[in-house]
Structures are given as structure tokens and as C-alpha cells.
Amino acid sequence: MNNKQIAKKNMYDKMLLFFTTNGTIWATFLPLVAAIARFVTKRENLQTYMTKQAQPTEGLTTDKTGKRSKAVEILVKFARKGRAWAHDTGNTVLEGLFNVRVDDFYELSDTEALTLLRIVWTGLDINVGSMGDYNVTAGDVGDIKDAIDAFDAVKEAAGVLDGVKVSGTEGIEELTHKLDEELDVIDDLFVSEYETSHPGKVAEYKSDRKMHTVGLHHTRLNVHVVYSDGSGNAEGVVMHVVGPDKTAVSDIDGNIAGPNMKPGTYHVLFSGEEIQTKAIIQKVKRGQTVHLEIEVVKGVSTGSISGHVQTNMPGNPPATIALVGTGQSTTTDGLGNFVFIGVAPGNPTVQCFLMSDPANIKTATPTVVAGGNVVVNFSFP
DSSP states (O other): OOHHHHHHHHHHHHHHHHHHHSTTTTTTOHHHHHHHHHHHHHHHHHHHHHHHHTOOOHHHHHHHHHHHHHHHHHHHHHHHHHHHHHHHTTOHHHHHHTOOOGGGGTTOOHHHHHHHHHHHHHHHHHHGGGOGGGTOOHHHHHHHHHHHHHHHHHHHHHHHHHHHHHHHHHHHHHHHHHHHHHHHHHHHHHHHHHTTTOHHHHHHHHHHTOOOOOOOOOOEEEEEEEETTSOOBOTTOEEEETTTTEEEEOOTTSEEEOOOOOSEEEEEEEEOTTBOOEEEEEEEOTTOEEEEEEEEOBOOOOEEEEEEEEEOSTTOOOEEEEETTTTEEEEOOTTSEEEEEEEOSBOOOEEEEETTEEEEEEEEOOOBOTTOEEEOOEEEO
16 A cells, blocks of 8 residues: 555544444434445455555565576577577577577566567477577577476466556545545535534544655656766756657756656666767656666766557557667567667667567668667557
């Protein structure tokens, strides 16, 4: 429960005690008796949702982490061999696809990690018949699939438990609204009826009705940007949140007051005329303000490319994006977004394809300038 919900729950408990202790005052005032009875019932239901929200996940999380690590390690082992095969055969797209390492998965969510695992595995599975000389066999590819499926299964089980917790959270939000409506009715009946005959009890009631809370926090990023060489705050740095396509600029003190955002995991770029572009992946929870300290490097020699892949296909299948001739490739995140940093100025060829249809390749040739970010979007009907 967040701070506001906890404050409401504490207030409801005070009201419940007040109603239990002072019932004789309004025993014959039947509309008030009925309103209080409805409040008491809803308060009991609130406890059910609180129990759902508090479900422990530690054991399942540990198992999921272990199976994720196993899947990543076995995939990377054979993907590196696949990269060597792709390099030797001149297949730059697959060379980029297979160019994965364990640390590429560190900042990915479970959903993003599973997507990348399946994309790379699909590439291996399609081409395994040509990789025998590189000691990549159908049996190896099968072992990789088994490890990925095991991770997927425990992730799904964790997802079910997360669903229970989410239903508890949503139930709390809905029921607190209904409890507040009942208290509004009780306010009208109790205060107006008894403020003359029982002024002390009305004052006690009003005191118990107050909520002590620090309030509801916005979901956003607040960032302080400094130069890595110790020369001070970095003014004029542009923060670009990929996906919602929101930007903000650092002030003279290097501070960026980020825009309000929905909860989620985002690619965030920091760029400017006199700095090297920096990219991070940041998760933001509901009601959370994340405070970041970001160091940027002076001197501009490269730019960046970000974009979105739109599909109208069921499940929004993931896409692979490659910079031809550079060995750089990436995959879309769960929202269909992607980012490249450290791109040399010029007009690189960007290729994009869905792993479900690798023959359908779309191409773009954007203009990249040092210190800048160019947006490239692709669409698959």
C-alpha cells in the first residue's frame, strides 16, 4: 500500500473504533445505523484485498532468477558461435543478432529478457543446419529452448501471483473510493444531527476523520547532470524519454524536472551539442519520483538513433533492428521502442525485420549528426 492508502486505512480503523464505542448515541437514527453498517462491511472487505496485495513472492522470485540465468548463459554460449558463423558467411544482420553477451540482459525486465532470448533462439533454430562446423547442433538448440521454456514457465507462475497482488491493489483503490462515499453520507447524518446535543463527540469524530499523509507523489524522473571531468553542472542537456516521446532540458544548476509519466520501464537518452550521448534504462513505479545523478562526457564525436516499430499483428511481435556494416543490432522492448548510441555521423543504413517474418526487411537511411538524436520509425501492416 502506498502512503495515501495507508493513511486512509488508519483513518478507517479510527472510525471503526469510534462507531463501535459510541453506537448507543444513534441507535434509533436508522438511516445512520444503515450507513455505518455498510461502512463496516466494506472495511471488512478491504482486509481481503490487503491480504492479496501482501502475498509473498520471495521463493518464486529466487527460482525465476535461477532459471533466467541458466537460459541466458546457455543461449549466449551458442549465440557467440553463431556470430562467428554469420561473420564468416558475410551475413551482417545475423552477425548483429547473435552478438549478445550475458551483461546485455542485466538491465532488461523479465519480459524483455524472454523476448530477446526467443528472438536469438529463433535465429539459431532457423540456421542450425548450416552451423555444424561451428559445433552448433540441433540438440544444442533444443537444450536452449528447454531452458527458455523453463524460465518462461516460472515467469508465468510469478506473473499469476503478481496478478493476485495487482488485483489486491486495484481492489484497494476501488474500495477506498466506496468507503469514502459511505463516510460522506455518515458526515451529513452524524454531524448535522448531533453537533448540538453531542458537541464533544462530533469534535472527536471530526478529529478521527482527518488523514495524516504526505500526499500522493507523481511518477517522474528528477535528474541532476554533471560533467564527468569534475568541471561542474551540465546546462542544456536534453533528456529524451523514448516511447512517450517526452523531453526536458537541464537548467543552469544541471537539474532536470522530468515530466509526469506512467509507470513502466523506459529508454532514456541524454544528449547535447557539447556532450557524448548517454543512454540508460530506467524503471519507474507508480507514485515514485526517481532521483538520478547522471555524468556526461564532454566532446562530441557520435550521435544516436531512437525509434518505434509499429505492427498491427496479434501480440505485437518483437523486431530486430541492425546498423548495416557496424555489427550493431538491438531488439524492440515491450513497448516496441529501440535505441542506438555511439553512432558515427553520416547516413547509416538501418534495417528492421520481424523475427516472425525475417524476409520482410524495411530499410531507412537517416542523417546522424554529432551530439544529436534522430528518430526512425518503422511500420509493419
